[in-house]
Amino acid sequence: MTWLWNFLVVFAFFALMEGVAWFTHKYIMHGFLWIWHKSHHEPREGALERNDLFGFMFAIPSIWLIVAGAETLDWRFFAGLGIALYGLAYFLVHDVFVHQRIKWLKSTNSPYFHAMRMTHYHHHTFHGKHGSEAFGFLFVSRRFLKRFSKK
Numbered sequence: 001m002t003w004l005w006n007f008l009v010v011f012a013f014f015a016l017m018e019g020v021a022w023f024t025h026k027y028i029m030h031g032f033l034w035i036w037h038k039s040h041h042e043p044r045e046g047a048l049e050r051n052d053l054f055g056f057m058f059a060i061p062s063i064w065l066i067v068a069g070a071e072t073l074d075w076r077f078f079a080g081l082g083i084a085l086y087g088l089a090y091f092l093v094h095d096v097f098v099h100q101r102i103k104w105l106k107s108t109n110s111p112y113f114h115a116m117r118m119t120h121y122h123h124h125t126f127h128g129k130h131g132s133e134a135f136g137f138l139f140v141s142r143r144f145l146k147r148f149s150k151k
């Protein structure tokens with residue numbers, strides 16, 4: 001039964017991170033920390049951008065929880081693991097698949113992944129702090145799924 005509890009903690013924190021990412025993207029990245037995020041809405045020069053600092057910010061609670069729970073493998077370890085797995089999924093979907101920062105996964109036959117890519121491109125049609133929509137990363141709302149899915 002312990003393995004089921006641990007799996008549920010990992011899953012819950014992974015799922016929770018989509019909400020945290022949406023909130024952070026909408027109200028912090030497009031808010032008072034626009035000075036960091038702005039680099040992501042402009043042409044990139046070089047491999048890194050100031051926006052990449054957010055990855056380190058999200059890694060801090062994950063690392064802290066993993067280290068704090070490592071000795072006894074309590075819920076903190078698995079919560080940190082869920083956050084870390086979300087970070088990995090974010091990197092693969094957002095940086096690799098959508099923005100092609102690493103040239104893998106260039107095309108897809110999946111209507112969902114196509115809609116995910118197009119929804120994020122739609123978000124980037126606005127280059128300023130205000131006016132953007134679609135702040136999620138892994139979840140595509142029904143409205144955008146309907147609009148951007150390949151038929």
